[in-house]
Amino acid sequence: MRWIVLTTVLVVAVFITVYVKTADIWMATILSAIPAFAFLIGVGIQFVRMAQRRWQKVGIAVVASVMIVGFAAHWVVMWKMTDWQVARLLLIRRVIYNGEVMATLRVPALETYRGFREAVPGTTIGQVFRRLYPTGRPPIDSLVEAETGPFFTSISDTSVLLIEQAGFVGGFDTAFVNHDGRHGLAQIQMRLTKEGAFYDIQN
């Protein structure tokens, strides 16, 4: 009985401490499972000791080992699989976001070059962009706008910089400092010059 109480207290203490400190459900579950598995092995040994004949002892030992190893294997598969699923989910989110933003930035880029082509000689690309978008902010699809953070524009005579920063979608580098001072969010920049349009996937 004292082993049951001791193991239960240990499992609860480890689980609560690790979860409160890390907020990581798998870390808490795995670390608290160490005493729980040790207890399970102890129970298995007790079953083996209970058996009276040698073949019974061997049989129980084999069955108990297979059960504990199988349980642990399923545990590891679930852990790795769900971690992979979450990583994949966030990667897909970033891919969707990047695709949306790049498709959105194509529209003002094409409009600007169309205007630049038709403008009188000597007109700069910055002047064309300002004429097309007096506020400095091209219209963004409402669906994309719901996911994007601040949009920055930097206009000079020789180039136009369009910087689209994500509202919540993470980028490649968590330490990356975004345009508005936050960290780790996806950010794409498009530079329009008379040589052409260039993407710069900053994070």
Next chain:
Amino acid sequence: MTFRTRMSETWKNPLHAVWIILAIVELVVLFYCYHRFIIDSYFLPQWLSWARPHLPAVFQDNLQSTLLGPHIDAGAIRVAEGITAFTGKPLTGAWTVGETLVLVSMIFSCIAGPSLFLWGMKARRKWLLEKPERPRPFAILGAIAIGGYIVAYTLAIPIMTSVESWSVWQRMKSDSFMNGVRDGAVASVSELGFRAQLLRLMPEAKGGGPWAKGTGGITINDLEQALTPLERGLWSQGEKVPVKYFLEVNSLDSLTIWGVAHVDGLKSASAFTNKDGTRGNIQIRSGVTPVMVNSVMEN
């Protein structure tokens, strides 16, 4: 006669009868395991819809918890966290009913259940040796039945389902790989369409102008040069499968771009020939005009 005598002796001794009860329970567990789809898709929702209104509010959203599979509950919480992050909601990391259920589940499956079963088995042996002096052992019977059920449910089922879970995971990886390559091909072909539109608007001195055929006309190399390696890998969900591109000019205002990735497409090798002469691979076709890029998944 011998059989009837033995059955009669078995029923007289409840501790022998427990094996019959356990066998029935295990059969139900096995049924649950192998016909989980039927139970999950019909019986479980029926039961949940009946039980939910009668329970306290905090438990109403956690009824699907297995209570006997801590790792299954922990996995469900991790996936729910991923979905929350996907939708842009902040992860609070606060302690919820879900975490409590993982903990309770761990105590049930790894400590309480096996201990109960062990106690039942030890008590059964003792009772069999001393039974004339002891009352009918319903506590022992209950301990073996409940403990045995928990041990079977938590420890035996994972042995059967761990192989299945592994193969499900491998299938997910394979499907995800193909989707990643296909999405990457669609996005990169669309991007090349945009590059073609842009080139058409650029001055001829910069290599632009109407899309002409033949010598001096637009080629796939002109467009591909504009794609950086990062852009190429950006849409493909990290899958590093190169996409081969082909371009045909239809008129001064129309061209077609194809993207072929050497990964199995929707149609089989016998049913589809790719632009590069290979068979059955992923292929995306994009019709491009100065104002529109229209991509179609051909295979």
